[in-house]
Amino acid sequence: MTLREASAGDAEPIADAFLAARAEMTYLPRLHTDEETRWWIANLVLPSHEVWVACAGTRVVGFAAVREGWLEHLYLAPAAQGAGVGTALLERARQGMSTLDLHVFQANGGAIRFYERHGFTLVATGNENEEGLPDAHYRWTA
Numbered sequence: 636m637t638l639r640e641a642s643a644g645d646a647e648p649i650a651d652a653f654l655a656a657r658a659e660m661t662y663l664p665r666l667h668t669d670e671e672t673r674w675w676i677a678n679l680v681l682p683s684h685e686v687w688v689a690c691a692g693t694r695v696v697g698f699a700a701v702r703e704g705w706l707e708h709l710y711l712a713p714a715a716q717g718a719g720v721g722t723a724l725l726e727r728a729r730q731g732m733s734t735l736d737l738h739v740f741q742a743n744g745g746a747i748r749f750y751e752r753h754g755f756t757l758v759a760t761g762n763e764n765e766e767g768l769p770d771a772h773y774r775w776t777a
Contacts, residue, residue, distance in 0.1 A: 636720060638727050641686035641698060646677035648695035649688065656710040662742040664766055680708070687727050689720045699724040706737040725753055734776050741769040750775075 641649065650673040657663055667675070680686065684700040684707060697711035697720045706728050711720050729735055739746045741760065755773040762769050 636696070636718075636723065637690050638687055638723055639690065641681060641688045643677070643681060645686075645688055645695055645698075646681055647673065649681075649686070649698045650676045652695060652697055652712045652715075653708070653710045655712045659713050660740070660743065662740070662768070666765060684708075687724060689715070689724055691715070696720060697724055699728045701728050701732075701735070704732065704734060704736060706735055709737075721749060722753070729775065729777070732775075732777065734774055736772065736774045738763060738770045738772055740764070740766075741771050747771065747773075 650669075653676065654669055654672060680700055684702045686698055686700045688695045689697040689711070696715035698708065699706065700708040706725075709721060709724055709728070711724075735755075736758070737750065737755070739750060741747070750773050753775070755775045758772040758774050760769065760771050763772075764770050
């Protein structure tokens with residue numbers, strides 16, 4: 636597995652990983668079509684975030700997107716989960732940061748355990764997401 640900075644040409648495989656990961660989150664309402672999601676990644680996420688991809692060979696299996704001290708997205712294709720890919724992306728996202736914040740759905744117990752194992756602490760709970768679901772604000776401090 637290798638990490639590299641994402642390019643515009645990675646929009647489709649990033650969207651594939653994002654959509655596959657979210658399809659496993661059965662508690663999430665489906666608010667956008669696949670086409671809308673692909674447009675959002677290509678035209679909003681990639682141009683406005685620092686985005687890193689994890690690749691198995693030449694295939695993108697996950698990504699992390701950081702903007703203004705926030706880990707906005709960290710998603711892995713389901714087959715890549717549990718193999719250290721998320722840890723590698725998280726470590727890359729934290730490089731050069733003194734703090735890193737994120738929101739996670741409260742229903743995503745696996746992600747919460749993952750972030751807590753990696754030193755994130757709970758700041759607050761709420762529902763600051765378009766899905767309208769309970770979430771949690773976590774922070775990591777170097």
